[in-house]
Amino acid sequence: MAAVAGAAFVILRAAGRTVKLYVDIANGSIALQNVRLGSGYPMLNTEEQDLAASLPFSYTPFVESVKKRGVELSEVVCTTFTQWK
Numbered sequence: 814m815a816a817v818a819g820a821a822f823v824i825l826r827a828a829g830r831t832v833k834l835y836v837d838i839a840n841g842s843i844a845l846q847n848v849r850l851g852s853g854y855p856m857l858n859t860e861e862q863d864l865a866a867s868l869p870f871s872y873t874p875f876v877e878s879v880k881k882r883g884v885e886l887s888e889v890v891c892t893t894f895t896q897w898k
Contacts, residue, residue, distance in 0.1 A: 820844065862893040
């Protein structure tokens with residue numbers, strides 16, 4: 814499935830499974846789901862983790878929702894979690 818406006822691509826890893834989801838943001842439904850067993854996709858490297866953690870701060874709806882709650886962005890931490898087996 815190619816990238817589509819209003820869609821999100823999600824990779825979930827849990828309990829030895831990799832689940833790939835394409836989520837239709839407009840109606841909140843899962844457009845496509847694929848479950849794999851085994852090692853799946855490689856975990857994020859340090860550069861990818863840093864990039865992923867910084868993305869919310871450039872996403873206007875996120876920034877506005879934090880400010881609406883009276884929280885300073887400097888007090889917010891976004892991070893990733895990845896581990897090797």
